[in-house]
Amino acid sequence: MPDEERIYLSAPQATESDVQSVVGALQSGWVAPAGPSLTEFEEACAAYVGRSHAVGLSSGTAALHLGLKQLGVDENSYVLVPSVTFAATAFAVTYLGATPFLVDVEPAYGTLDVGLVEQAVAEVQELGGRVAAVVPVDLYGCSVQYAQLLAVCESLGIPLLEDAAEGLGASYGEAKLGSLGEASVLSFNGNKILTTSGGGMLLTDDEAFAQKVRKWATQSREPIVWYQHEEIGYNYRLSNILAALGLSQLRRIDRTVDHRRQVREWYREELASLDGVFVMGDPPWGRSNAWLTVARFDEDVLPGAPERVRLVLEDHNIESRPVWKPMHQQPVFASAPSLLTGASDRFFREGLCLPSGPVMTQELVAKVSGLILEALAT
Numbered sequence: 001m002p003d004e005e006r007i008y009l010s011a012p013q014a015t016e017s018d019v020q021s022v023v024g025a026l027q028s029g030w031v032a033p034a035g036p037s038l039t040e041f042e043e044a045c046a047a048y049v050g051r052s053h054a055v056g057l058s059s060g061t062a063a064l065h066l067g068l069k070q071l072g073v074d075e076n077s078y079v080l081v082p083s084v085t086f087a088a089t090a091f092a093v094t095y096l097g098a099t100p101f102l103v104d105v106e107p108a109y110g111t112l113d114v115g116l117v118e119q120a121v122a123e124v125q126e127l128g129g130r131v132a133a134v135v136p137v138d139l140y141g142c143s144v145q146y147a148q149l150l151a152v153c154e155s156l157g158i159p160l161l162e163d164a165a166e167g168l169g170a171s172y173g174e175a176k177l178g179s180l181g182e183a184s185v186l187s188f189n190g191n192k193i194l195t196t197s198g199g200g201m202l203l204t205d206d207e208a209f210a211q212k213v214r215k216w217a218t219q220s221r222e223p224i225v226w227y228q229h230e231e232i233g234y235n236y237r238l239s240n241i242l243a244a245l246g247l248s249q250l251r252r253i254d255r256t257v258d259h260r261r262q263v264r265e266w267y268r269e270e271l272a273s274l275d276g277v278f279v280m281g282d283p284p285w286g287r288s289n290a291w292l293t294v295a296r297f298d299e300d301v302l303p304g305a306p307e308r309v310r311l312v313l314e315d316h317n318i319e320s321r322p323v324w325k326p327m328h329q330q331p332v333f334a335s336a337p338s339l340l341t342g343a344s345d346r347f348f349r350e351g352l353c354l355p356s357g358p359v360m361t362q363e364l365v366a367k368v369s370g371l372i373l374e375a376l377a378t
Contacts, residue, residue, distance in 0.1 A: 007318045007368070010191040010292060013358040018248045025244035033218075035240025041247040042201070045186070048250065049168075049178040051203040053210035056238030056246075057217055060165040060187030060200035064092035066213045066236065067161045067183045067202050068133055073098045077132035078124045078337075082112040083326040083344040085137040089163050090327050090336075098132065102328045102338035109283050110294075110323065110347045111144045112136045117152050120339045127337065134160050138167030138177045139324075140353070141193070141260075141289035142280070146172045146180050153181075161185070165200070168193055169257035170289035177289075178203055188246055191357075193260065193291050194253055196246040199238045256358065260290040263360045267293050270369030274376065276301025292353040294323060295372075299350050305376060306352040312375035318368060323351030 075097030160181030167177035220233025297305035
């Protein structure tokens with residue numbers, strides 16, 4: 001193992017303000033899940049994103065689960081999910097007994113190919129099923145082409161649940177990611193752009209939607225002095241202490257995004273001389289938060305480059321990671337219905353996520369980039 005201190009893909013940052021915020025929550029006596037920090041964090045997230053209501057939950061996966069449940073997803077339905085995503089997007093569909101229908105992505109940015117949605121819905125109908133929801137994913141902080149997608153969903157009468165787990169601080173046009181569709185979800189996992197260690201949130205403009213999700217997330221307890229339950233509930237609420245950490249980090253979210261975007265630009269400058277290498281930037285329709293810098297290595301020019309680069313970086317104690325393996329390639333979803341063009345397969349073969357966290361300086365980016373140059377020169 002090399003002597004250098006390891007450089008992680010997206011290590012969390014804890015400032016003195018974060019520590020004091022958590023200590024203050026502990027000292028307040030609100031150690032139970034509910035508390036003033038949780039309420040304030042929910043209100044602050046809703047205001048930042050531009051939603052009316054927010055419900056803090058134990059994970060982004062929990063938010064997906066309950067959001068889909070409230071949209072009426074059940075064992076007799078299908079949900080359209082892009083094949084390129086973290087598995088939780090598709091897992092949540094199965095929690096309700098529904099079937100994920102995997103849709104391929106547009107080639108440049110790896111987000112849901114909106115042009116395939118109507119055909120996917122038609123194929124589900126040919127199977128005798130109904131599409132209960134569409135779940136686009138804001139991949140690595142890059143938005144889907146929402147104007148087109150929302151128009152298609154409206155014309156088909158299908159609700160949209162925005163998976164903005166990776167999208168906090170990014171935007172589609174003037175709209176913040178997390179503000180689109182009937183509801184949206186955020187993740188505050190340890191490697192995200194804002195972390196509560198573990199946690200997530202559901203956001204919506206529909207008060208009844210938020211109230212239902214909040215009730216389910218607190219074990220469906222009825223407002224009675226004893227514990228009474230008239231439907232199945234879940235232990236999904238975010239804790240007050242973790243919310244205090246999130247609230248502190250939310251206060252600097254714009255600076256955090258600006259730094260990640262700067263890291264991406266440093267990589268772009270350092271790797272500009274490499275033929276066949278493309279550092280993914282902002283799509284024409286939105287502003288990415290650059291949660292992770294993704295480098296694409298054109299397989300026609302540099303076959304096998306991502307793995308060669310990854311191994312060289314690992315030899316120097318630097319973490320990098322392939323982009324999400326498409327869901328249709330995952331053994332657990334091998335039999336899931338799908339509509340594929342080959343774009344997600346190529347994205348997986350060509351894409352590599354580079355260290356992008358708050359510790360990354362221009363000097364560290366230059367070091368990583370130099371090793372990439374070295375790897376591709378051999």
